[in-house]
Amino acid sequence: MSSELAPRAGLAEGPVGLGGQLAVVGSTPSRKLPPAGAGPLHEARAVWVVLKRECIRFASDPLRVIVGLLQPVMFLFVLGSGLGTLVKFGSHLSLRTFLYPGAAAMSVLFTALFSAGSIVWDREFGFLREMLVAPVSRTSLVVGKCIGGALVSSVQGVLMICISGLAGVPYNPALMFTVLAELLLLALTITAFGLVVAARIRQFQSFMAVTNMLVMPLFFLSGAMYPLSGLPTWLKVLTRVDPLTYAVDPIRRAVFEHLSSLPPALTKRLVPGVTWDGWHVPLGLELTVVAVMAFGFVVVAAIEFRQTD
Amino acid sequence: MPGDTVQRVACLGVAAPLGLAGVDGAGSAAVDVRGLEKHFGDVKAVKGVDFQVASGETFGFLGPNGAGKSTTIGMLCTLVRPTRGSATVGGYDVVRRREEVRRSIGLVFQDPTLDSYLTAEQNLRFHAELYGVPRSLVRQRLGAVLELVGLADKAKTEVKNFSGGMKRRLEIARGLLHAPVVLFLDEPTVGLDPQTRRSIWDYIKSLKASEGTTIFMTTHYMDEAEYCDRIAIIDKGQIVAMGTPTELKASVGKDRVQISTGNDAGAIRALKEHFGLEAAVHEGNVTFSVAEGGEFVPKLFSKFAEVGIPVLSVGVSRPSLDDVFMSYTGTTIRDAEAGGGPSEWMRLRATRGMRR
Numbered sequence: 001m002s003s004e005l006a007p008r009a010g011l012a013e014g015p016v017g018l019g020g021q022l023a024v025v026g027s028t029p030s031r032k033l034p035p036a037g038a039g040p041l042h043e044a045r046a047v048w049v050v051l052k053r054e055c056i057r058f059a060s061d062p063l064r065v066i067v068g069l070l071q072p073v074m075f076l077f078v079l080g081s082g083l084g085t086l087v088k089f090g091s092h093l094s095l096r097t098f099l100y101p102g103a104a105a106m107s108v109l110f111t112a113l114f115s116a117g118s119i120v121w122d123r124e125f126g127f128l129r130e131m132l133v134a135p136v137s138r139t140s141l142v143v144g145k146c147i148g149g150a151l152v153s154s155v156q157g158v159l160m161i162c163i164s165g166l167a168g169v170p171y172n173p174a175l176m177f178t179v180l181a182e183l184l185l186l187a188l189t190i191t192a193f194g195l196v197v198a199a200r201i202r203q204f205q206s207f208m209a210v211t212n213m214l215v216m217p218l219f220f221l222s223g224a225m226y227p228l229s230g231l232p233t234w235l236k237v238l239t240r241v242d243p244l245t246y247a248v249d250p251i252r253r254a255v256f257e258h259l260s261s262l263p264p265a266l267t268k269r270l271v272p273g274v275t276w277d278g279w280h281v282p283l284g285l286e287l288t289v290v291a292v293m294a295f296g297f298v299v300v301a302a303i304e305f306r307q308t309d
Numbered sequence: 310m311p312g313d314t315v316q317r318v319a320c321l322g323v324a325a326p327l328g329l330a331g332v333d334g335a336g337s338a339a340v341d342v343r344g345l346e347k348h349f350g351d352v353k354a355v356k357g358v359d360f361q362v363a364s365g366e367t368f369g370f371l372g373p374n375g376a377g378k379s380t381t382i383g384m385l386c387t388l389v390r391p392t393r394g395s396a397t398v399g400g401y402d403v404v405r406r407r408e409e410v411r412r413s414i415g416l417v418f419q420d421p422t423l424d425s426y427l428t429a430e431q432n433l434r435f436h437a438e439l440y441g442v443p444r445s446l447v448r449q450r451l452g453a454v455l456e457l458v459g460l461a462d463k464a465k466t467e468v469k470n471f472s473g474g475m476k477r478r479l480e481i482a483r484g485l486l487h488a489p490v491v492l493f494l495d496e497p498t499v500g501l502d503p504q505t506r507r508s509i510w511d512y513i514k515s516l517k518a519s520e521g522t523t524i525f526m527t528t529h530y531m532d533e534a535e536y537c538d539r540i541a542i543i544d545k546g547q548i549v550a551m552g553t554p555t556e557l558k559a560s561v562g563k564d565r566v567q568i569s570t571g572n573d574a575g576a577i578r579a580l581k582e583h584f585g586l587e588a589a590v591h592e593g594n595v596t597f598s599v600a601e602g603g604e605f606v607p608k609l610f611s612k613f614a615e616v617g618i619p620v621l622s623v624g625v626s627r628p629s630l631d632d633v634f635m636s637y638t639g640t641t642i643r644d645a646e647a648g649g650g651p652s653e654w655m656r657l658r659a660t661r662g663m664r665r
Contacts, residue, residue: 049434057427061426126423130423131439
């Protein structure tokens with residue numbers, strides 16, 4: 001029986017394992033449980049069940065999907081079409097196509113934050129306690145929550161990809177895959193960031209207030225709404241500091257690579273890429289910046305939840 | 310004065326070697342607590358408690374809110390770090406072997422900790438995964454515990470549709486799912502109506518019979534403490550008395566026996582002569598006090614039959630645990646609560662600056 005479980009950590013176990021305990025006390029067959037899991041496989045089960053719960057909760061609330069989509073769709077089609085009358089690119093390119101990467105990022109942003117915020121909710125309604133007293137590491141709980149939040153948010157991303165045609169973005173499998181992967185990475189980072197914030201907050205309302213306060217500047221400074229070149233110095237510096245910049249730019253690069261018959265000069269003007277003091281940051285490094293941040297936030301969140309005890 | 314069957318404070322094994330306590334899970338007691346203390350700043354919530362809970366026993370912690378019950382349970386469940394002293398649960402030290410302790414215990418908190426948007430079954434499955442119940446046994450355990458608390462037909466119902474009593478039962482089922490050595494119930498019936506409280510107790514009694522689990526519970530309901538095999542009365546962070554409910558009540562005072570006879574004067578004389586008891590007529594009945602009144606009555610009957618005094622009716626009233634609490638703390642539990650200030654958890658939260 002125990003062979004299909006995790007290898008028992010020999011160091012941590014005393015002469016009498018837990019399995020022995022369980023069996024000794026039991027008087028009926030039902031109580032003779034084999035050794036309870038410990039070690040990597042047990043932790044993996046914890047990660048899995050936490051993310052599974054995230055998915056169940058998400059699936060049982062279809063309204064959330066729609067509400068989550070509302071803001072980016074408004075941004076893309078209302079703002080995009082409205083401002084589009086002011087902005088003419090002198091080509092068949094529409095402003096909506098330019099704004100699309102930002103809208104996609106936005107859709108993931110809200111859902112991921114909401115997912116992370118549900119931990120504040122869980123705290124208020126007691127369920128967090130059920131998780132915190134369990135014999136699993138807090139890191140597993142945080143990792144499960146992050147992956148769960150990222151997966152759930154990428155559902156939002158999939159929907160955004162589905163409507164990308166309306167924004168003049170071609171349905172190209174390679175492009176769709178790239179965008180989804182980049183959104184997933186972003187969602188992971190944002191969920192982890194949300195958990196870092198959520199660990200310190202006791203009320204869901206406060207969480208929403210704090211995240212809203214952070215999201216707007218992050219979004220406006222990310223280059224989601226304007227090209228990253230030719231900006232005033234102060235704004236240029238701020239955009240380079242904003243982590244979201246490094247997630248939006250790769251998506252925009254991918255989208256513009258798949259647009260046919262655009263004058264190269266226009267592409268260069270609209271998608272100049274991120275520069276650090278004149279140095280052109282390559283795509284790989286941009287994604288690395290996002291991934292490193294995701295990792296960093298997960299570590300900080302895990303440390304925070306380890307102390308919540 | 311309390312009888313000698315009742316263990317008074319600090320008469321438990323203080324001299325036991327603390328270093329050895331339950332490092333390897335070899336101890337026979339399910340819970341073994343020695344000199345446990347917890348201070349929050351200047352406030353001493355628990356001032357050194359000692360007790361053991363035997364395997365299979367139902368042990369009750371009785372006391373008003375703020376007496377130190379929740380803090381003690383928190384320390385035993387590894388949620389609160391003791392300031393001094395030591396404790397083992399299932400043979401594992403609560404400070405050094407937290408993981409093992411957590412795997413050995415089931416917890417039912419005062420406040421609900423269910424995900425009300427999940428079904429009963431989903432809540433239980435979540436728990437099974439977190440506690441590493443072997444996959445092959447999950448289904449069987451799930452069925453067994455739901456059956457035990459009478460919720461088998463509600464497995465697929467979302468918890469938000471449950472009544473307060475059903476939620477509590479589900480939490481108890483969840484606490485048992487991983488077959489813990491000790492099940493901790495912190496005020497399992499608080500906030501429930503009397504009928505539901507009774508039904509919860511029926512379930513607790515039946516799980517005791519079927520699972521043989523050691524149960525450690527806190528309560529401030531006197532009548533519920535009666536269900537325990539043994540009770541510790543805790544007041545102001547200290548155990549003031551410990552024993553079985555019967556012992557405790559016996560320690561307080563004698564039972565009151567009232568008999569109505571055909572010959573009151575003769576009965577009073579006979580009681581004095583044969584049993585050395587002082588009796589008097591109150592409310593038309595011959596009334597006297599005696600220890601273990603129930604056991605005394607048959608003796609009384611045979612003696613009265615011998616001397617020819619007819620007994621028409623008999624009533625024995627026992628001292629309640631309320632009397633016990635009163636006699637050890639000098640106050641009733643309700644009075645103690647009225648003057649108690651904020652509850653322990655509130656204080657805990659305030660001190661720690663966070664809610665769990």
